[in-house]
Amino acid sequence: MSRRRKLEELFFTWMMRSALAIAAAVLFLILGVIFWRGVGTLSWEMVSQPPQGAFYLGGGGGVLNAIVGSLYLAAGSTLVAALLAVPVVLYLHGYLGNGRRASLVRLSLDIMWGIPSIVYGAFAFALMIFLGLRASLLAGIIALALVVLPILARTFDEVVTLAPKQLRETTFALGATRLEFLGILLRQTVPGLLTAVLLAFGRGIGDAASVLFTAGYTNDMPQSLLQPVASLPLAIFFQLGTPFPEVQARAYASALILTIIILGISLLAHLSLTRLGRNVIR
Amino acid sequence: MQTLAIRHLNVWYGQKQALKNINLNIPLHQITAIIGPSGCGKSTLLKCLNRLLDLNEQVRVEGQVLLDDLNIYDPRAEVTDIRTRIGLLAQKPFPLPLSIYENVAYGPRIHGRTNGNLPTIVQSRLEAVGLWDEVQDRLKAPATDLSVGQQQRLCLARTLAVEPEILLCDESTASLDPISARGIEELLATLRGKYTIIMVTHDIDQARRLADHVAFMWLGELVEDGPASPFFAHPQKELTQAYLAREIG
Numbered sequence: 001m002s003r004r005r006k007l008e009e010l011f012f013t014w015m016m017r018s019a020l021a022i023a024a025a026v027l028f029l030i031l032g033v034i035f036w037r038g039v040g041t042l043s044w045e046m047v048s049q050p051p052q053g054a055f056y057l058g059g060g061g062g063v064l065n066a067i068v069g070s071l072y073l074a075a076g077s078t079l080v081a082a083l084l085a086v087p088v089v090l091y092l093h094g095y096l097g098n099g100r101r102a103s104l105v106r107l108s109l110d111i112m113w114g115i116p117s118i119v120y121g122a123f124a125f126a127l128m129i130f131l132g133l134r135a136s137l138l139a140g141i142i143a144l145a146l147v148v149l150p151i152l153a154r155t156f157d158e159v160v161t162l163a164p165k166q167l168r169e170t171t172f173a174l175g176a177t178r179l180e181f182l183g184i185l186l187r188q189t190v191p192g193l194l195t196a197v198l199l200a201f202g203r204g205i206g207d208a209a210s211v212l213f214t215a216g217y218t219n220d221m222p223q224s225l226l227q228p229v230a231s232l233p234l235a236i237f238f239q240l241g242t243p244f245p246e247v248q249a250r251a252y253a254s255a256l257i258l259t260i261i262i263l264g265i266s267l268l269a270h271l272s273l274t275r276l277g278r279n280v281i282r
Numbered sequence: 283m284q285t286l287a288i289r290h291l292n293v294w295y296g297q298k299q300a301l302k303n304i305n306l307n308i309p310l311h312q313i314t315a316i317i318g319p320s321g322c323g324k325s326t327l328l329k330c331l332n333r334l335l336d337l338n339e340q341v342r343v344e345g346q347v348l349l350d351d352l353n354i355y356d357p358r359a360e361v362t363d364i365r366t367r368i369g370l371l372a373q374k375p376f377p378l379p380l381s382i383y384e385n386v387a388y389g390p391r392i393h394g395r396t397n398g399n400l401p402t403i404v405q406s407r408l409e410a411v412g413l414w415d416e417v418q419d420r421l422k423a424p425a426t427d428l429s430v431g432q433q434q435r436l437c438l439a440r441t442l443a444v445e446p447e448i449l450l451c452d453e454s455t456a457s458l459d460p461i462s463a464r465g466i467e468e469l470l471a472t473l474r475g476k477y478t479i480i481m482v483t484h485d486i487d488q489a490r491r492l493a494d495h496v497a498f499m500w501l502g503e504l505v506e507d508g509p510a511s512p513f514f515a516h517p518q519k520e521l522t523q524a525y526l527a528r529e530i531g
Contacts, residue, residue, distance in 0.1 A: 097339060099339075164376070166372070166374065167376070167378075167379075169334060169337060170372065172334065172365065173332060173365055173370040173372070174366075174369075174388065174389050174392070175365040175366035175392070175444060176362070177362055177392075180392050184378055184380075187379045187380065188379040279379045279380050279381060279424045279426070280379050281376070281378075281379050282426065
């Protein structure tokens, strides 16, 4: 090998390694900062109680209202989005094929993905005013469902696209209908669907802009679908916005809670993936 | 009772004509081998016979394929029924993403032919392909745990469980090791007499070993067909003679 090719190899290898190191460092820095600033304030009181009086001035209590509210918002919106995304994607693959209409559906979903979540929030807010509704868990779920629908649908769509082509031929050759083929396709892509669902859930639980006007905020625990709910991103926002260092520290503790929830869900998904994916054709 | 006859069959992929005016009678309960070089249209012809070609949007088919009195390309023909009566064993073994048991049970299940006795059906089909002894204590295991040769036998069991009258084999031993390939060949030989088998192969020796009837295709046309022994002993057309002598192809 010539000296020039050796140098090229060396240079680009180290460039790629540096890029990797920077990306990894950013991740660990974020986790580190949140952990370092939040872990001191994190207490049983914080995760087990809603705010008491004067919480944002340094009073007692915790962010249980926001934890439960965020779980409700993310779970509800992911469920609504999945109920729409799964039929959309299966219809795409079972009936529309790769024609113009299919590309149009994909393009629309990609555009939806690109729309900032504050726009969905504003849209849902306008809708609420028109319908005379007030900020509520239901409105938050609807706004958030719009945010995560394209994420869920396009991620699942990509997974289904990667399914072996022979699956279609094999299933139809056995005399299956299109619907029965879609059943088999779902069996093959369930692990990917779960990944898409978790991606959507992770995005949903972390989104602040879409729930700001729609879900509102409250110091109470979630009561019903038609009452406002608190959420962790907004809890972080409000606490970080105060001039009191001890309340700001609680914001970091809340961020740590949010991160732990997301990590826990990813771990759970990983474990269930091996079980769900045992029959999948690779 | 069933007969299969191909009448004036033409197939186009977009602008390119893949099959040119094919006329062929498939003898009942015998093995018919369709031979010819790669790209001669033999796989296309096979996939016409269970309308699997329909899955390709670019394809246009003209002519008739008569299953008894039914033209399978008649718009009123029910395509799922046709594929139930005409099964396929593909080139590459491809289990469904299900367990070993569920792979065989799938066909009877979707066609509602379980008669409340699915385990018996599954066992008898797995026995028919000589797989039962090897898998009976791990029926719930993923089908992909099996070796490639076992997978192809499983695929055969899965096809037979649908109770087809005709079996299409698309170079079904081409992706197997020699021992597994021989196993599938022997199985096909035992199925002769019960099923009408149409196999596509580029392996002339395999056709000699198995076929009762042979059809030779070249560039989308059917050159010559006939009973196996006269076909191999005294091919009529020069093209067939050259192909069998391995001078072309």
